[in-house]
Amino acid sequence: MKRIVTGVVALALMATAASADIKIGAIVSETGPASSLGDPEARTIRMMVEELNTRGGIKGEKLKLVLYDDSGDPSKAKTFATRLVEDDSVVAMVGGTTTGTSLAILAVAEESKVPFISLAGAIEIIDPVKPYVFKTPHTDRMACLKIFEDMKSRGLVKIGLISGTDGFGASMRAQCLTVAKSSGIEIVADETYGPKDADMTPQLTNIRNKPGIQAILNSGFGQGPATITRNYAQLGITLPLYQSHGVASNAFIELSGAKNAEGVRLPGTALLVGELLDPKDPQKAVVLAYKASFEKAAGGAPVSTFGGYAHDAMRILTGAIAKAPSAKPAAIRDAIEATTGLVGTTGTYNYSKTDHLGLDLSAFRILEINNGGWKLVQ
Amino acid sequence: MRLSSKQSTLLVLAALMIISPFFFPSNYYYRVGSLVFVNAIAVVGIVILTGYAGQISLGHAGFVGIGGYACALLPVHLGVPPALAVVLGAVLSGAVAYGVGRPILRLKGYYLAVASLGFGVLVAMVLANEGWLTGGPDGIKVPDPGLRALLESLGITLTNPQFWYAFCGLVLFVGAWLALNLHDSPTGRALRALHGSEVAARTAGVDVAKAKLNAFVISAVYASVAGSLLALQNRLITPDVAGFMHSIELVTMAVLGGAGSVLGGIFGAALLTLLPQVLTVLQDYEHVVLGLVMMLVMIFLPAGLIPSARRLLRGRGE
Known part of the structure; x- marks a missing residue:
């Protein structure tokens, strides 16, 4: 010693x-x-x-x-x-x-x-x-606000929330629930999943069956969101799917399969889309x-x-x-x-x-x- | 006068606790010291359960979690003072251990290991998932017990790490003293008897199920107090403390140092708390070195470091 x-x-x-x-x-x-x-x-x-x-x-x-x-x-x-x-x-x-x-x-x-x-x-x-x-x-609150802003611009106001129970998912879920009302969004379903779960079809089926539902938001990080995206395609759900900023990476597209992930929206930083930015965008050079x-x-x-x-x-x-x-x-x-x-x-x-x-x-x-x-x- | 083994153990422990700070160049060393003491308190509980009674628990971190969260939840939700929350947490841990252990410990073999494993995982899951109560996976803040401020008003000014070094050291000393006393008491003798042979112990009139239950409850209380002290000094607690890996760490510490001896358990806790700090220089190999140390000890010193060293010192004559 x-x-x-x-x-x-x-x-x-x-x-x-x-x-x-x-x-x-x-x-x-x-x-x-x-x-x-x-x-x-x-x-x-x-x-x-x-x-x-x-x-x-x-x-x-x-x-x-x-x-x-x-x-x-x-x-x-x-x-x-x-x-x-x-x-x-x-x-x-x-x-x-x-x-x-x-x-x-x-x-x-x-x-x-x-x-x-x-x-x-x-x-x-x-x-x-x-x-x-x-x-x-x-x-996380800003991520929720940004997503809700985009949903409203598409006229989607009744949504289902599905969240991971890890730190990231739980924190974002709480923030989204807090700011939903003031953003004019109604959360009609609120499901959770374990970060290592291999199948989320029951939760997604539950959410899909809510009357009047217009979109689904997943607050989660890691494997879960990719599984959800795959299950989403398997169940043939056609509602718009939003993911969190936590999965903003190319690995997410690979994990979920490009076909399944087609049309998924998420808030991300300029880093992912450096080449697509307007040349006048001040972030372009830095990124x-x-x-x-x-x-x-x-x-x-x-x-x-x-x-x-x-x-x-x-x-x-x-x-x-x-x-x-x-x-x-x-x-x-x-x-x-x-x-x-x-x-x-x-x-x-x-x-x-x-x-x-x-x-x-x-x-x-x-x-x-x-x-x-x-x-x-x- | 020849010192008994109990007295010499306590003397060595006290001397190390008091002399070490003279070599501490900064508060960081007090912080590491207090973490050693916290882990050692929980490990002394494991020594009673595993070393004395020969039972294995793979869920002791669950009790660490109960003790830790008691210090956060009782003051926040019910306004209980944190110092009292430590006691209530320990009582709750003891009661839960009684409830879990009573049916299980009537059985022989590995049932306790399996049941406690499940129990520990359950506690960690509840703490992580019941966010409305526990703050979820990001943890919850723990209020200041105000003991340091109390000392300050008495004219003793200590930095935060110094205070927790002294306080956890004191609790560990009391814990070790109680555990050593237990060793030679009728209860302790009963535990050691059933460790040797349950059948023989029963024949000699030991209520085996009750003795095992006692050991399990006592060790749960130790773990709970350790969890409380950790939460109070970190001012934050997260569900990881109740996790499976933490349970394994505690058992590893006890086995490495020597599960049969209180000093061995404390030494094991010190070694496994200090090693990662020393090994940050070669952090990529930390797990390799830890694994290697464990393997070498298990192969060459199966009784654990301290008991093996003692035997060596005494020579073959004994």
Whole structure:
């Protein structure tokens, strides 16, 4: 035990000895149940730090990254956050792949006054506003609002909701139920499924049989939505199907089968449809540049929305460090809060004292699956 | 004066708890220390169940979950003070263990392992799916018990990790003391007798079913207290704590350190909590190293690290 303690101490000393550079910390769920989110995040963060350093760092100083994998466990995330702040003496943190890990990290960030940019969806992270906590992904509530907006424009007002019982699905379901009424949408069916279920035909049949139903919305992430899309085709349901922003990736089309997924709509970021964007769109250049460098660094693995969140967080953070008068956590925090007009892959960020998310609904684009690819609606 | 094994165990434990902080360069080490203690509390419960009584539970994380969520739900929904919630959580865990264990423990063999496995999975599912009550898979915030503020008003200022290091250490010490006392009590002797041979124990007048049930209830209370302490110091609890993998981790800690000895269990908890922290340097190989350590211990030191080391120290003469 003593040997382990001395070993840890020695490692810690070695780490501090080498730190004349600017040190930033990252905690992501590279392994575990949220690894499909955390893995592209970790790759993006590593890639961007490397890129920045080959370009000469920030103001001549190299960026040093300390990245820990919390495997999706909030208790581990909290320990690593304590470690980053207390032991590695980082000036800022990025990460928190899931809402649970983000909430665990933000408690440490607030207590030790180190800025933290979260990569998780839930609105609780930045509402109420906490001085040292920011986030880059749009909230689930915004996804619901965007979908409802599109439904209403097509005259679809009586809908059925089917949700996964995992963190993503449960959180989005709650938000959709909250904002449905004010958006003029009536939810006439509300079914759930386990994230690993292999067949959702009973739930879908239940929903289809509700009188007057006009569309179905699935708030879910991972395998579930693909299964639903396949079941949808097997049952021959012709109602419009909406999926969540959580499945906005080419892998989803492959999993569900291009034929089954034809016509499915979902809110996504510009990242997926970079080539289709209007050349005047300010996001086009950013999105294509990130896509190219990620796919090169990841050996051909496709970009995902989640890597995009990490990209935006790193852009905001490195931009703030460059602008801040000193590399002290408090100065960096002020510079992050002063970020405006920063074009990321997710949207254009305008942080302020009262808004630590900085995105509006225009960040989302409604995409439709068309011939095995994506089509911009509107 | 020669110290009894009980006294020396407690002395070693107290010395390690008090001396270690002198080597801590930052609060992070207190945080890891307090996590070691929390896991060790649950593992001491497993030592009583598995080491003393020879019963295996694969669902103890379920009780950790009950204890943890008691500290979140009772204060939030019913306004119970968090300190009282720890006690109520422990009572509830004990009662549930009694209800689950009573029919099961009349049977011989692996029934407890299977039933507790199902029980643990059920608890985790309820916690994840009943979002209106538990906050769902993203977890729920836990209120501050206010103990640190109380100490501050008495003039003792500790950082958050320091406070939890001291508090969890104290609870672990009391837990270990109780477990060691139990070892030599009539109840403990009955447990060890039925571990050796249920038939022989019954012949000697031990109420086997009742003794097993006692061990199961006591170990559930330990797990519940550990869960409460984890929830209170994290100020957040998620359904993962009740998950199957966490149950396995707890049993692994006990078996690795030596399920038959309290100090062994604590050592196992310390080792498996510290290793992932040390191994972040080579995090890609973390699971490989953990697996290798487990295999080597099982092959070469089947009684667990501490009991095997003790035997080695005493030499062959014994």
